[in-house]
Amino acid sequence: MNWYVVYTKPKWEKKVAEQLTNVGIECYCPLITKIHQWSDRKKKVEVPLFNSYVFVQLTEADRNLVFQSAGAVRYLFWLGKPAIVRDHEINTIRNWLDKPNKGDITIEPFQVGDKITLDSGPFADQEAVIKEVKNTHYLLVLESLGCVLKMNLK
Numbered sequence: 001m002n003w004y005v006v007y008t009k010p011k012w013e014k015k016v017a018e019q020l021t022n023v024g025i026e027c028y029c030p031l032i033t034k035i036h037q038w039s040d041r042k043k044k045v046e047v048p049l050f051n052s053y054v055f056v057q058l059t060e061a062d063r064n065l066v067f068q069s070a071g072a073v074r075y076l077f078w079l080g081k082p083a084i085v086r087d088h089e090i091n092t093i094r095n096w097l098d099k100p101n102k103g104d105i106t107i108e109p110f111q112v113g114d115k116i117t118l119d120s121g122p123f124a125d126q127e128a129v130i131k132e133v134k135n136t137h138y139l140l141v142l143e144s145l146g147c148v149l150k151m152n153l154k
Contacts, residue, residue, distance in 0.1 A: 003028075003085040004063065005076035006054045012071030013048040019069040026057040030093050049093070055085060110138065123149065 006027075008016045017029035030049040035042055053076070056066055063082070066072045076083045110116070114130045123142060128149065132139035140149040 001057050001059050003055050003057045003087065003090055004066075005083050005085060006056055006066050007073045007076055008052050008054055009071045009073060010052055013050075013052065013054055014046075016069045016071040017054050019071070020054070020056060020066065023065065023068055025062075025065060028055040028057075028090060028094075030055075030097055032097065049097070055090060109133070116140075 006016065013029050014031075017027045020027045031046040032049050033044050034047050036045045054072075058065065063075070066075075110130050110133055112130055112133055116128055116130065118124055118126050118128060118140075123145075126142050126144060128140035128142050130138060131141050131148070136153055138151045138153070140151060141147075142149055
């Protein structure tokens with residue numbers, strides 16, 4: 001069975017995971033503990049590591065069972081097919097979250113000015129600076145090659 005990524009309504013990750021577990025679907029919603037501060041108190045709160053995402057493990061034929069949960073919106077797709085997460089990637093997340101002293105972790109999208117190293121394609125291992133971030137593309141400057149690369153998002 002494969003692990004799939006389900007996109008949920010905002011702030012519904014834990015509810016969707018609970019509803020799917022009650023239906024008998026194996027799911028995983030990685031949680032981290034954060035300290036939230038209000039005007040009158042501080043409190044430790046468990047929040048999802050990935051906003052609006054829950055991992056589910058089921059067969060291809062059973063994929064529609066996920067939509068029995070009111071908070072499940074759609075599956076995450078990659079290259080026109082449902083995104084599949086490997087078992088060892090789920091285990092890596094679980095092992096990391098089980099370790100003490102994880103530190104403060106936040107997942108943020110790329111920002112203008114970030115320096116990145118491309119890990120695949122014809123420009124693999126080249127360093128680039130992000131000059132523009134749009135819904136449809138990234139504009140990267142490859143200083144070592146003296147060119148600008150436009151990466152379209154699908």
